[in-house]
Amino acid sequence: MNPHDFTWIFALGIVGSICDAFGIGANDVANSFASSVSSGSLTLAQACIIAVFTEFLGAFLLGSNTAETIKGGILSVDLFVPQPELLMLGMLCALVGSAAWVIFASKKGIPVSTTHSIVGAIMGVGIAAFGGGAIQWGYSGVAKIITSWFVSPVAAGIVTSIIYLPTRYIILENPNSLERGIKAIPVYFFFTSLIGAFYIIYKGAPGTEAAKMSIGVVIGISVGVACVVTAFSWVFFVKWLRRRVIGKENIRWYHLPVVHFVKYRPAPEPVVEQSTEVSSELESGGEVDGKMHTGSKNLSDEVDCEVDTDAQLNETDGASKYSPAAIAKRLKYYALRGVKKDVRNLNNKKLADVHEAARKFNDDTEYLFSFLQIITACLASFSHGSNDVANAAGPIASIYDIWKTAKVDVSGKAPVPMWILAMAGVAIDVGLLTFGYHVMRKLGNGVTYLSPSRGFSAELGTSLTVLTASKIGLPVSTTHCITGAIAAIGLCNGNVRALNWKMLGWCFLSWIITLPIAGLTAGLLFAFGSNAPNKFF
Structure with missing residues (x-):
């Protein structure tokens, strides 16, 4: 091939990359914020607003200058050197296969690893192109992924338990828990900010001096x-x-x-009849008069509300239905529909027994941990944007590099232009805003009852596990880690009924079937495209 040949593959690759990034936002980012929203530390709208900035900035500012186009050395790139256009087609099929599975899983509320999805898709392409011998099946490849299914949740669960149990026994269960909690808050801030600063500095912005600092300097600054x-x-x-x-x-x-x-500011007099605005805030688990409330609407009520809203939107008659005001109202409704969902499940009858089996603590003491949980959620989102953007950016970067040079980079890496990182960052945000509530609803209180102290422990445990494991070479997945952390929180209640075992079973099953489903989809697409009849002139 010659440079700029097969432009149609490049164009479709951009569409596939956007769809894959959309799925990442709907699934991976959603499970990063699930515990914050489910515990009541953040409303769904607040979480989305924060994630829009943290995910995009993480992807755009700390997204690597080079992305692994063949994640984890799964596929031997040199096999495509004689026909670079086949690798372009393969990366296109991988993006489509990965995006299709992740978006489907997100619709069903199933948290899956987007990294494993793109890896499975690339495996399918490799098998379809050169057979099973083209895949690294040993620990350096597929076996390492399978290991992560067990290492990730167990490691994160252990770390989360180490964080949560002392908090529970020393602070939450103490008769004077509020006073103890206030005294302990600076200590929690120290460790939380230490871990956050260490990660961001140690990660280092590519091309800056931060990436060249020694470990001692990084620790000192942190x-x-x-x-x-x-x-x-x-x-x-x-x-x-x-x-x-x-x-x-x-x-x-x-x-x-x-x-x-600030002078003494007395609390406002209680109002007997709550306004619609305050009632709405209470229903969504928001903040009223300076205190977090844990009310939430029943899921069936939400459905009825949506039906009523649709009816109201359609109650315009004649030409007024298509007036600018009516169209603007409809567009606003659908644009904000994804951030006005109930994802907390507090009044879900199916989960009532699970939530009832969990130990409850003083609301004011729990409120102290809301601020810490917001910090850990931002850290998790920022680090996620900087790391997992490569799942969508890597394959399109490979396509773009071959399109420009007509050659295959045998290193398995390609330079990633900033416009690709920006494009992926925006698509990730859109995925969260419009589709993320599905996963948040299932992974939050759908697994076990979460409060701010529990959610903070799960998020900090996940961040610490991912950071440590990635530096010592252990195979971990962020999705698997947060699932294991939440499960550990449920077990820390000392009651097995405090966990939704059915939901956990579905999560584990989804991890297992991610590789074959994404691989089969991508492999079939590649086999179809690469073996299609050609028209010669």
């Missing part, structure tokens, strides 16, 4: 950052919490930096 954050929390945040939670003052978040100078 400790310094953690000390500053801890000092701020000790001086300002603890005082703010005492006034807001213990004193019940009407003090707002923007008073935090000047909390020592």
